[in-house]
Amino acid sequence: MYLYEVDSRLAVWRLVAALATWLYYALFESSSKQATPGKMALGIVVTDYEGGRISFGKATGRYFSKIISAIILLVGYIMAAFTEQKQALHDIIAGTLVIQKERYEEKYIDSTGYDNL
Numbered sequence: 001m002y003l004y005e006v007d008s009r010l011a012v013w014r015l016v017a018a019l020a021t022w023l024y025y026a027l028f029e030s031s032s033k034q035a036t037p038g039k040m041a042l043g044i045v046v047t048d049y050e051g052g053r054i055s056f057g058k059a060t061g062r063y064f065s066k067i068i069s070a071i072i073l074l075v076g077y078i079m080a081a082f083t084e085q086k087q088a089l090h091d092i093i094a095g096t097l098v099i100q101k102e103r104y105e106e107k108y109i110d111s112t113g114y115d116n117l
Helices: 003-029 037-042 056-071 075-081 089-094 101-108
Strands: 044-048 096-100
Touching: 003 037, 003 056, 037 044, 044 056, 044 101, 056 075, 056 089, 075 089, 089 096, 096 101
Parallel strands: none
Antiparallel strands: 044 096
């Protein structure tokens, strides 16, 4: 096996991993659950500013904006501690909020279980 064959296989696997990671976050966060399994375990959801479900496009923008949050020495994540709505840079860029599910349900779901949106 030649070195370039190993490199090309590694490149393909890296591409597959990158696509799988993007789809994981974008599909879960734009789903009716509004959260990845980890967020569900913590009882948090990703919403737009009105409390609605985010689109796949907005979830994709949020995912790729995390690169900017991370590339500047994680300042994009740290700034969540200092913003009024506790938003990281990628949330501000994408126009999203990460909130406790209980608060979301109290504010946006009525007693019949239907969205008030």
